[in-house]
Amino acid sequence: MxxxxxxxxxxxxxxxxxxxxxxxxxxxxxxxxxxxxxxxxxxxxxxxxxxxxxxxxxxxxxxxxxxxxxxxxxxxxxxxxxxxxxxxxxxxxxxxxxxxxxxxxxxxxxxxxxxxxxxxxxxxLRDGNLFAACNGKQMAGLREHKALWERYGHQQLELLEGEAVKREVGSDRYSGALVDHSGGHMxxxxxxxxxxxxxxxxxxxxxxxxxxxxxxxxxxxxxxxxxxxxxxxxxxxxxxxxxxxxxxxxxxxSMPCGTQIIVTEPLGEDRGRALLPNGLAVEDCNYLLDYYRLTADNRLLYGGGVNYGGQDPADIEAVIRPKMEKTFPGLKGVSIDYAWSGNFLMTxxxxxxxxxxxxxxxxxxxxxxxxxxxxxxxxxxxxxxxxxxxxxxxxxxxxPHLPFPGGRMLRVPLSALGAWYYSTRDRLGF
Structure with missing residues (x-):
């Protein structure tokens, strides 16, 4: 970069x-x-x-x-x-x-x-985003999420299960999904x-x-x-x-946290549509989630990971490319034209x-x-x-907002330890 x-x-x-x-x-x-x-x-x-x-x-x-x-x-x-x-x-x-x-x-x-x-x-500006479940527990969580949002008047939601997910995402990673037709990306x-x-x-x-x-x-x-x-x-x-x-x-x-994004070379309309047939933005349901979408010029923009404290990794592509290729094996070896990171603030x-x-x-x-x-x-x-x-x-x-345990010195290692715990649960499907 x-x-x-x-x-x-x-x-x-x-x-x-x-x-x-x-x-x-x-x-x-x-x-x-x-x-x-x-x-x-x-x-x-x-x-x-x-x-x-x-x-x-x-x-x-x-x-x-x-x-x-x-x-x-x-x-x-x-x-x-x-x-x-x-x-x-x-x-x-x-x-x-x-x-x-x-x-x-x-x-x-x-x-x-x-x-x-x-x-x-x-x-x-484009319409629609999708929350993707990587296992049965996450799919159950999406059903609860849909019911909860509908309690607060949000009705533009659609559950997808099994092969129906393939209508929106060309990947074998997901057991189900929740589409929010009122969401979008830009x-x-x-x-x-x-x-x-x-x-x-x-x-x-x-x-x-x-x-x-x-x-x-x-x-x-x-x-x-x-x-x-x-x-x-x-x-x-x-x-x-x-x-x-x-x-x-x-x-x-509060604590600054870094997240990383890569963007591929232009994939062309057909190859892009094979990944995301209807152009929805996607994020999975893991604690340390992946998120991705197609850009206007048919590149795949793929992000994920969190660095507590906001420090940038030495090689962003090395961190994010394996996540992208796990989701879309057909993109193995594709050129990455852009890679960057940025900080958000977590409470x-x-x-x-x-x-x-x-x-x-x-x-x-x-x-x-x-x-x-x-x-x-x-x-x-x-x-x-x-x-x-x-x-x-x-x-x-x-x-009410409480300080992070351990103050400024320990907030990063303690948060990273908590993230490791929850991401391990995600991998094991707990």
Whole structure:
């Protein structure tokens, strides 16, 4: 993989196929605004766009480029709900919290589609994703999952068993599957770039290559950058796994995790259709799951694995190629044109962290692998709470978040040990 500057996008297929976008100048001098958003990924851009639509004067600061982090590197899958199922939320946090969160579980998906339609965003949006069961226990779990989602009003689901799975995935690995016809996939970097352009069309201002070095709380928040200072009545911290110590009080309750993706050479339409006949995005049901889909130019994009602590493996292709070839033996030896990794932020309870510090610094982070949809929901909720509608934001903000056991020194080895345990159970079918 080509080494890139930390101020530029990684050398991914997304960056190579991205729509044209301007370079936004770094901040120079001192400015004031109603709201300063820190981080130009899905959370930050979603919040900024919602706020600009409601008349706020918004300035957005990005340490590198729009979509530099997970928002421009992920698998591109639109997966509904959260990283924890609603039954767990209900049993742990009560029926009222589950009701409010359940009412929002599919809203992020709708927001993405509204943005694409309203602003004419070209991001190769396609319908449908599939959860694949590798054994009987996982298939039983998918039946329960379907019934659970239907309790919360989601009816666009279809169970597939046995040979019916072959209608959607050309692999012998799976005993069954659950298709979510309302899900989908897209080019995530183009989605965030399109929303950034929409934000700017409403008068919003973006400064790239403008890291925040220091945040000082007060009636107006002061954000110091290498080239200037922003004074804002309110701030949205949306750096997720890339905040780099700006809000140290949150670090003990979250952990960056790396995931890796490879993209093949173009396979051609016929070969691509043999792998995924109807073009659905797929993720399996393992604890350390694999996920994959076809790109617009008929490449297979295949991801998987988790590196706790966010360190990159020395050879990404060596990690992911065996997983791809296990799923699709016919791709043995195919050329890999792109390989990259990126960090997402995980919390101990796998639910996102929302909150407010000092009454005017808002944050949303820690989507634990379900960020594509939940980030878009987060942006809407931040705009709601800033206009006096607090119930939905507070339902997330009220979720308790505990530090990882062992603190910063032990959170990586302990999490890796837990992942080994659950992945071993997956392999043995327990």
């Amino acid at each position: 080509t080494v890139t500057s930390p101020m530029e996008h990684v050398a991914s297929w997304y960056a190579a196929s991205a729509n044209s976008a301007p370079r936004r100048p770094a901040l120079t001098g001192d400015i004031q605004c109603d709201v300063c958003v820190v981080g130009a990924g899905f959370t930050g851009i979603s919040a900024a766009l919602h706020l600009a639509e409601q008349g706020f004067q918004v300035v957005l600061l990005e340490a590198s480029r729009v979509g530099f982090g997970a928002s421009g590197r992920n698998g591109g899958q639109i997966v509904n709900s959260y990283s924890r199922d609603m039954d767990m939320i209900e049993s742990r946090y009560g029926s009222e919290t589950a009701r409010v969160l359940g009412d929002m579980a599919f809203e992020g998906n709708r927001i993405i589609r509204e943005r694409v339609a309203d602003y004419g965003i070209d991001c190769d 080019h995530p970097l183009n989605l965030v770039l399109g929303q950034a352009a929409a934000f700017e069309s409403l008068g919003g201002v973006i400064h790239e290559q403008t890291p925040v070095d220091r945040l000082t709380h007060g009636e107006r928040v002061r954000l110091e950058t290498p080239g200037g200072v922003v004074s804002a009545a309110r701030v949205v911290m949306a750096g997720n796994a890339y905040l780099n110590g700006v809000l140290p009080e949150l670090e003990s309750k 101990l309870n796998r639910l996102p962290q929302f909150g407010v510090i000092n009454d005017n610094v808002y944050y949303a982070q820690g989507y634990s692998g379900h960020g594509v949809t939940c980030t878009h929901l987060a942006g809407r909720l931040i705009a709601e709470v800033m206009t006096g509608r607090e119930e939905r934001f507070d339902a997330f903000a009220g979720l």
